[in-house]
Amino acid sequence: MPNTTNNPIRKSWLTVRENSDFPIQNIPFGVFLTKEDVITIGTRIGDYAIDLGALQQLDYFEGIDLTDDMFMQDTLNDFISDGKKTWRLVRNRIGDIFDSSNPKLRDNPEHRDIVIFNMEDVEMQLPVLIGDYTDFYSSKEHATNVGKMFRDPENALLPNWLHLPVGYHGRSSTIIPSGIPIHRPMGQTLPNGETTPVFGPSRLVDFELETAFITTDANIMGENIPINEAEDYIFGMVLLNDWSARDIQKWEYVPLGPFLAKNFASSISPWIVTMDALEPFRTKGPTQEPTPLPYLQQKGKHAFDINLEVYIEPENTEATLVSKSNFKYMYWSMCQQLAHHTSNGCRVNSGDMMGSGTISGPTPDSFGSMLELTWGGKNPIVLKDGTERKFINDNDTVIFKGYCQNRTVRIGFGEVSTKLLPPFVRK
Amino acid sequence: MPNTTNNPIRKSWLTVRENSDFPIQNIPFGVFLTKEDVITIGTRIGDYAIDLGALQQLDYFEGIDLTDDMFMQDTLNDFISDGKKTWRLVRNRIGDIFDSSNPKLRDNPEHRDIVIFNMEDVEMQLPVLIGDYTDFYSSKEHATNVGKMFRDPENALLPNWLHLPVGYHGRSSTIIPSGIPIHRPMGQTLPNGETTPVFGPSRLVDFELETAFITTDANIMGENIPINEAEDYIFGMVLLNDWSARDIQKWEYVPLGPFLAKNFASSISPWIVTMDALEPFRTKGPTQEPTPLPYLQQKGKHAFDINLEVYIEPENTEATLVSKSNFKYMYWSMCQQLAHHTSNGCRVNSGDMMGSGTISGPTPDSFGSMLELTWGGKNPIVLKDGTERKFINDNDTVIFKGYCQNRTVRIGFGEVSTKLLPPFVRK
Numbered sequence: 039m040p041n042t043t044n045n046p047i048r049k050s051w052l053t054v055r056e057n058s059d060f061p062i063q064n065i066p067f068g069v070f071l072t073k074e075d076v077i078t079i080g081t082r083i084g085d086y087a088i089d090l091g092a093l094q095q096l097d098y099f100e101g102i103d104l105t106d107d108m109f110m111q112d113t114l115n116d117f118i119s120d121g122k123k124t125w126r127l128v129r130n131r132i133g134d135i136f137d138s139s140n141p142k143l144r145d146n147p148e149h150r151d152i153v154i155f156n157m158e159d160v161e162m163q164l165p166v167l168i169g170d171y172t173d174f175y176s177s178k179e180h181a182t183n184v185g186k187m188f189r190d191p192e193n194a195l196l197p198n199w200l201h202l203p204v205g206y207h208g209r210s211s212t213i214i215p216s217g218i219p220i221h222r223p224m225g226q227t228l229p230n231g232e233t234t235p236v237f238g239p240s241r242l243v244d245f246e247l248e249t250a251f252i253t254t255d256a257n258i259m260g261e262n263i264p265i266n267e268a269e270d271y272i273f274g275m276v277l278l279n280d281w282s283a284r285d286i287q288k289w290e291y292v293p294l295g296p297f298l299a300k301n302f303a304s305s306i307s308p309w310i311v312t313m314d315a316l317e318p319f320r321t322k323g324p325t326q327e328p329t330p331l332p333y334l335q336q337k338g339k340h341a342f343d344i345n346l347e348v349y350i351e352p353e354n355t356e357a358t359l360v361s362k363s364n365f366k367y368m369y370w371s372m373c374q375q376l377a378h379h380t381s382n383g384c385r386v387n388s389g390d391m392m393g394s395g396t397i398s399g400p401t402p403d404s405f406g407s408m409l410e411l412t413w414g415g416k417n418p419i420v421l422k423d424g425t426e427r428k429f430i431n432d433n434d435t436v437i438f439k440g441y442c443q444n445r446t447v448r449i450g451f452g453e454v455s456t457k458l459l460p461p462f463v464r465k
Numbered sequence: 466m467p468n469t470t471n472n473p474i475r476k477s478w479l480t481v482r483e484n485s486d487f488p489i490q491n492i493p494f495g496v497f498l499t500k501e502d503v504i505t506i507g508t509r510i511g512d513y514a515i516d517l518g519a520l521q522q523l524d525y526f527e528g529i530d531l532t533d534d535m536f537m538q539d540t541l542n543d544f545i546s547d548g549k550k551t552w553r554l555v556r557n558r559i560g561d562i563f564d565s566s567n568p569k570l571r572d573n574p575e576h577r578d579i580v581i582f583n584m585e586d587v588e589m590q591l592p593v594l595i596g597d598y599t600d601f602y603s604s605k606e607h608a609t610n611v612g613k614m615f616r617d618p619e620n621a622l623l624p625n626w627l628h629l630p631v632g633y634h635g636r637s638s639t640i641i642p643s644g645i646p647i648h649r650p651m652g653q654t655l656p657n658g659e660t661t662p663v664f665g666p667s668r669l670v671d672f673e674l675e676t677a678f679i680t681t682d683a684n685i686m687g688e689n690i691p692i693n694e695a696e697d698y699i700f701g702m703v704l705l706n707d708w709s710a711r712d713i714q715k716w717e718y719v720p721l722g723p724f725l726a727k728n729f730a731s732s733i734s735p736w737i738v739t740m741d742a743l744e745p746f747r748t749k750g751p752t753q754e755p756t757p758l759p760y761l762q763q764k765g766k767h768a769f770d771i772n773l774e775v776y777i778e779p780e781n782t783e784a785t786l787v788s789k790s791n792f793k794y795m796y797w798s799m800c801q802q803l804a805h806h807t808s809n810g811c812r813v814n815s816g817d818m819m820g821s822g823t824i825s826g827p828t829p830d831s832f833g834s835m836l837e838l839t840w841g842g843k844n845p846i847v848l849k850d851g852t853e854r855k856f857i858n859d860n861d862t863v864i865f866k867g868y869c870q871n872r873t874v875r876i877g878f879g880e881v882s883t884k885l886l887p888p889f890v891r892k
Contacts, residue, residue, distance in 0.1 A: 169596075170638050175721060198716055201662050202653050206721035207634035207728070211597050211812040212686055221687040223809035226629050226758065235628050237758045237808070259639055259730070260648040260889045286809070289625055294602060294633035295722025301634070302809040303686070331653065331664045381664070382650035382713070382729040383889055385638040462687045462810055 041126060041314050043133035046446035050136040051144040052154070054084035059441055059450020062136055065129045066309035066451075067114055067274070070160040077163065079109040079117065082309055082452075083136055087155040090132075096149055098135055098142075102127045113167045114310065118254045118273045119388040125273065126314060162308035164215050165276075166252055166389035171208040171304070172379060173248075173280060173393040176370035178324065180398035183410045200328060203370035203378050205392075208280070209301035213391070215308045219457040222432060223302040225286035239461040240283035242415075243430045246396040247348050247406030247438060248278040249365055251372050252310055252389065259385040265336050265377035271386065272372055275316065277307040277346075277438045277454045278393050284409055284429070306391075307440070307454040315449050319343045319442040324369050333381055340371035342442070344451075346397060348406070349437040350430070355423040357437060361411060363397050363404045365440075432460045468553060468741050470560035473873035477563045478571040479581070481511035486868055486877020489563055492556045493736035493878075494541055494701070497587040504590065506536040506544065509736055509879075510563055514582040517559075523576055525562055525569075529554045540594045541737070545681045545700045546815040552700065553741060589735035591642050592703075593679055593816035598640060598731070599806060600675075600707060600820040601632040603797035605751070607825040610837045627755060630797035630805050632819075635707070636728035640818070642735045646884040649859060650729040652713035666888040667710035669842075670857045673823040674775055674833030674865060675705040676792055678799050679737055679816065686812040692763050692804035698813065699799055702743065704734040704773075704865045704881045705820050711836055711856070731820075734867070734881040742876050746770045746869040751796050760808055767798035769869070771878075773824060775833070776864040777857070782850040784864060788838060790824050790831045792867075859887045 043065055050062035060066070060082045070087050071077050078091040090109035093099065102124070108117055117124070135143050143149055175181055178195070181204075185194030198204065214220070222243055228235045256271035257263050263271060280300065287299030323341035344365035351357035370378075372392070380386055396406040405411045408429050412418055415428035430436060435457040441450030470492055477489035487493070487509045497514050498504050505518040517536035520526065529551070535544055544551070562570050570576055602608060605622070608631075612621030625631065641647070649670055655662045683698035684690050690698060707727065714726030750768035771792035778784035797805075799819070807813055823833040832838045835856045839845055842855035857863060862884040868877030 170636055172636075196719055197655075197660075198662070198719070202717065204717070204721055205724050207636055207724065209597055209599075209634055209811060210637075211814050211817070212810075214686070221810055224689070225809050228624075233624075234755075235625070235758065237760055240809075259641070261891070262651070262889070264891075283809070290629065290631070291720070291722075292623055292625070293718070293722070294631055295718075295720070297632050297634065298806070298809045298811065301811045328661075331662065333664055379725070382652050382667075382710070382725045383639075383648055384636060384725065384728045387638050390638070462689070464688070464691075 041317060042130045043314065044318060048133065049138045050083050051138045052083045052086050052136055057448060058084050059448065059452050060084055061447060062133055063447050064311065064315050064449050065132050066311045068165045068309045069112060069114065069163040071163060072155060072160055077112045079111060079114060081132055082157065085157045087157050087160045089153050089155065092153045099128065099131060102131060112163065113389065114165050115167050115389040118166065118252065121254060122270055125312060129312060129314060162215050162217065164213065165308060165310050168210045168213055168389055168391045169387045171210045171213060171391045172205050173208045173395060174203050174205040174370065174375050175395040176203050176368050176375065177395055177398050177406065178369040179367060179400055180396040180406060180410065183398060183405065187414050201330065203375045205375065205379065206295045208304065212301055213304045213306060216305060216454040216456065219459050220281065220303040221459050221462040223283050223286065224461055225283055225298055226289060227285040228289045235289060240286050242284035243458060244282045244284050244408045245348065245430065245436045246280040246282055247346055247361065247363055248280050248393045248396060249275050249344065249440065250278040250306065250391045250393040251275050252391055253386050255388040256386045257380055260383040262383060263377055263380040265334060265373055268373035268376040269313065271376065272313055274310040274312040276310055277440045277451045279305040279436060279438055279454050279456055280393055305454050305456040307451045309452055311449065311451055316342050316442060318444060318447065319449065321366050323366065323371055333377060334374050336371065336373055340373050341366045341368060344440050344442050347439045350421060350427060351435040351437060352421060352423055352425060352431065353433040358421040360419055361403060361405060363399045363406055365397060367397060367399050368394055430458050432458060434458050468744060469557045470741065471745060475560065476565045477510050478565045479510045479513050479563055484875060485511050486875065486879050487511055488874060489560055490874050491738065491742050491876050492559050493738045495592045495736045496539055496541065496590040498590060499582060499587055504539045506538060506541060508559055509584065512584045514584050514587045516580050516582065519580045526555065526558060529558060539590065540816065541592050542594050542816040545593065545679065548681060549697050552739060556739060556741060589642050589644065591640065592735060592737050595637045595640055595816055595818045596814045598635040598637045598818045599632050600635045600822060601630050601797065601802050602822040603630050603795050603802065604822055604825050604833065605796040606794060606827055607823040607833060607837065610825060610832065614841050628757065630802045632802065632806065633722045635731065639728055640731045640733060643732060643881040643883065646886050647708065647730040648886050648889040650710050650713065651888055652710055652725055653716060654712040655716045662716060667713050669711035670885060671709045671711055671835045672775065672857065672863045673707040673709055674773055674788065674790055675707050675820045675823060676702050676771065676867065677705040677733065677818045677820040678702050679818055680813050682815040683813045684807055687810040689810060690804055690807040692761060692800055695800035695803040696740065698803065699740055701737040701739040703737055704867045704878045706732040706863060706865055706881050706883055707820055732881050732883040734878045736879055738876065738878055743769050743869065745871060745874065746876065748793050750793065750798055760804060761801050763798065763800055767800050768793045768795060771867050771869050774866045777848060777854060778862040778864060779848060779850055779852060779858065780860040785848040787846055788830060788832060790826045790833055792824060794824060794826050795821055857885050859885060861885055
């Protein structure tokens with residue numbers, strides 16, 4: 039089935055401003071709450087949120103095999119579970135409905151009133167119920183930077199790193215959509231030079247610039263997903279800020295990995311951009327040397343050219359761009375991550391989320407965390423308001439943006455924006 | 466409200482054989498499927514499964530504030546979410562209904578037919594939808610054994626171990642109830658003396674003898690649970706076999722912790738034994754030296770005297786008891802684990818599961834894994850059929866049993882039994 043929605047010359051009858059992340063070629067999926075407290079699955083074109091539940095009730099998806107309440111739900115899990123064929127049929131149909139040449143909805147003001155909302159009038163929710171969240175560690179530059187800082191600069195990468203996409207399990211219960219503020223976490227840390235730990239607010243709260251992909255239910259427990267099939271089970275991608283408390287992490291993480299240093303919050307952008315929409319931005323990933331074992335070998339282009347930006351916005355002042363990176367730098371592809379994850383028979387469900395790991399580029403201005411940008415706090419960043427940052431301050435808002443751009447079209451993620459509040463104090 | 470169900474002299478009008486794990490003083494909660502394909506929440510007395518959905522429809526819970534379909538569900542999450550007061554009211558009522566002196570259901574054969582099943586006629590399911598699964602590492606003996614084998618025997622415990630309950634996130638999607646067989650996992654390992662890894666079946670599949678507790682939704686994100694309140698948010702406990710592939714673990718786990726070595730399967734006993742039922746078996750835990758930080762300090766008895774047994778049953782032969790341990794050996798209590806887990810504001814939901822970590826006792830016959838029992842394979846165990854085991858063989862069934870016993874009553878968990886099948890082969 040052709041992926042007709044990507045036609046770069048197509049225009050929508052809805053206004054889309056220049057450089058919008060959401061032209062008619064995008065058609066991402068999300069969940070939003072209206073002012074009337076209705077929750078629904080939706081998409082976005084320009085600055086309009088589109089109620090897919092209403093569209094379905096008005097019979098605009100006629101001919102596509104969907105359960106009656108497919109879009110009148112508060113998560114996308116069931117839709118994602120229907121598989122790639124359905125995703126594409128629905129996305130193509132939405133493209134048709136909003137194509138400038140199609141009068142059906144365009145010329146029906148009554149229907150338009152029911153279906154179309156201004157983005158400022160809706161509240162974005164988590165798009166999926168995330169059963170399990172896995173975070174990988176697949177940027178060679180990031181792993182090398184961390185290895186240089188904390189281990190042996192001459193042997194910065196650990197022996198397993200070039201042979202498998204290192205990953206670990208995260209916490210689903212604290213994944214939040216863009217816009218929800220978080221508190222600076224309390225935790226146990228070991229002051230420099232001491233042997234007895236203390237408990238208090240983390241002093242080294244950091245962001246991690248990541249993307250994540252959302253899966254469909256792909257396998258039964260005990261069976262693997264072969265790498266050549268892996269891409270069929272990836273629904274789409276979001277931006278992910280995997281908040282980290284570096285001082286808590288340092289004290290707790292040996293031998294079983296990060297725990298409280300990470301599980302206080304992970305923020306995601308609310309619109310899932312489909313792999314179909316990202317298709318024009320497919321590119322070649324880094325050369326893998328040594329050659330991976332056969333179960334991780336793949337041919338063709340499996341990286342995606344997604345520009346990533348990080349901004350820090352102190353309270354009441356403007357934001358400063360502190361990093362520019364790109365998803366194409368990732369050493370291990372999403373297919374390799376998924377094939378590895380299931381190589382032992384681990385079951386993957388609809389709505390599971392898998393993070394890339396911090397995405398650092400090759401130059402110091404492309405690093406994906408304050409830890410790396412300031413090299414452990416040694417080289418503070420000066421913001422536009424003249425203040426310095428080694429890590430993130432209370433009341434700072436951290437904003438990630440992500441977009442693909444070629445000569446004809448821009449496909450973006452919007453943003454994930456999260457304010458760091460002071461520590462929670464029990465009254 | 467008194468916990469009347471624990472009255473040790475109470476008898477049920479249902480037959481309960483001597484030494485049953487499920488006298489009327491237990492009243493655990495689970496979910497089962499009947500031969501008519503009806504799924505329901507239930508309890509167990511003796512060898513009878515009791516349909517709580519049917520009891521509710523027949524109005525036996527009159528006067529207790531429950532939603533209409535509370536027990537006609539396929540998970541206990543909503544019931545657990547109702548909180549401790551409701552758990553106790555329902556458990557006390559069940560005790561009353563089945564008390565030998567109460568004729569209401571006893572003398573109503575029509576109702577009995579609807580409500581009571583033979584255990585052999587039902588199929589136990591996972592009792593809860595597990596949103597997040599955390600595994601701790603809270604047995605000092607286990608951590609010391611592992612440290613001696615893999616690190617410095619003189620400094621077996623890592624510096625953080627005595628200061629906090631070390632934990633990490635596991636995978637919810639592969640938690641299965643007793644009785645479901647699993648496949649030997651495939652995975653990447655580094656052969657001894659080599660520098661290049663290979664991919665194939667794990668050669669070192671092991672059990673980990675654990676218990677786990679199930680939580681209610683206890684806090685809002687960003688807020689902690691003070692240690693003195695933690696126990697109110699623990700619904701009950703199960704036995705947990707946290708299957709492990711030691712060779713995969715060794716190669717993958719530095720620096721971010723266990724991943725594919727663990728997430729191929731974790732098996733649990735299907736009946737959640739409530740904290741109310743375990744109350745008579747409360748005991749003092751090990752002395753904690755150094756004194757934990759204030760947020761982890763608690764007074765009183767917070768350990769539980771739960772006998773634990775591990776059996777290996779090769780195909781077509783009888784089972785051999787290979788370890789006897791006890792939950793009371795745990796250094797960190799469940800309350801300390803929960804207070805620590807939420808000390809950074811991490812949200813805990815109804816149905817979350819938190820594993821104890823491998824429970825090893827002080828003597829070599831009380832170790833909780835083959836890794837420790839055979840000391841890394843150096844001292845194989847001889848089974849009753851004369852065969853030796855360093856780790857678990859294909860077609861072996863591993864069985865854990867757990868029970869509390871005092872002079873008047875025995876409260877047990879039944880068992881978690883899992884057969885290890887050969888590796889999955891794609892046809």
